[in-house]
Amino acid sequence: MRASGAAPGARLTEESLAAALGTSRAPVRGALAILAEAGLAGRDGRRLALRRLPDDIDAAVPLEAQGQEAEALYAALVRDRLRRALPEVVGAAELMRRYAAGRVLVTRVLRQVLAEGWAEQAPAGAWRFLPLIDGAEGQEEAYRFRRATEPAALLEPGFALAGPIAARLRREQQALAAGGAAGMTARQVFEANSGFHLALMQASGNRFFADAALRVTRLRRLVGYVIAADQDRLRQQSAEHLQILDRIEAGDMPGAAALMAAHLEAGRPSKAKLLRDAQAQHFAGG
Secondary structure, X not given: OOOOOOOOOOEOOHHHHHHHHOOOHHHHHHHHHHHHHOOOEEEEOOEEEEOOOOOOHHHHOOOOHHHHHHHHHHHHXXXXXXXXXXXXXXXXXXXXXXXXXXXXXXXXXXXXXXXXXXXXXXXXXXXXXXOOOOXXXXXXXXXXXXXXXXXXXXXXXXXXXXHHHHHHHHHHHHHHHOOHHHHOOHHHHHHHHHHHHHHHHHHOOOHHHHHHHHHHHHHOHHHHHHHOOOHHHHHHHHHHHHHHHHHHHOOOHHHHHHHHHHHHHHHHHHHHHHHHHHHHHHHOOO
């Protein structure tokens, strides 16, 4: 909703949100129910509509105790999958034993993983992890692709970044540049930073750029959580994001594109090292 610039009163439908997120209607239905309970969405006659869009969704809809446990289990799955410590196909019972977690908690996390697109249900109650970027080589390929597309998206003739979206991006990046990532989970940091790039690609007005950005974001999800550990680079890259926004708001799109290209190049060495180190921990028995 933030990426689309939704304002209070906007109609919310399971179909449109599921299409935008690339998921099924079931997790969207559950998320909308949570937003309604928090007073962020409500019925306007027979329609479900947005009531307000808070600056901090985590403060507006705090995780309950089981939600915190789910976040910890999710992080462990990401870590072990990235280290290739999990098989391609695994059963829920095996995950319950491995992480000393109950069936309800494991199922909750697996359904989230399913919705995010990095696992699918397999026969006999098993789950199959799907191929994603899980190492330095894949990350390098992604960077070359992004280097070719993201600056170009800023030069599209139909590029238009809505004012509310630009303001939200600026608030988020200012918080990260000031060290706000220290109080966030790796997933929150990834969503804020990947969301910045995704919003600019969607603002291009070119459906092919927007679709490519969604796909690359999904593929980068696991490595993004590891990269979020680099606090120094996070502050610097947020400062670079703000410089790109400055150029966009000044109408200097060639300048914004040049800054985007430099920004993507600047993060490559440190992020590749983080990925190599994360995988080396597994092979060293860490």
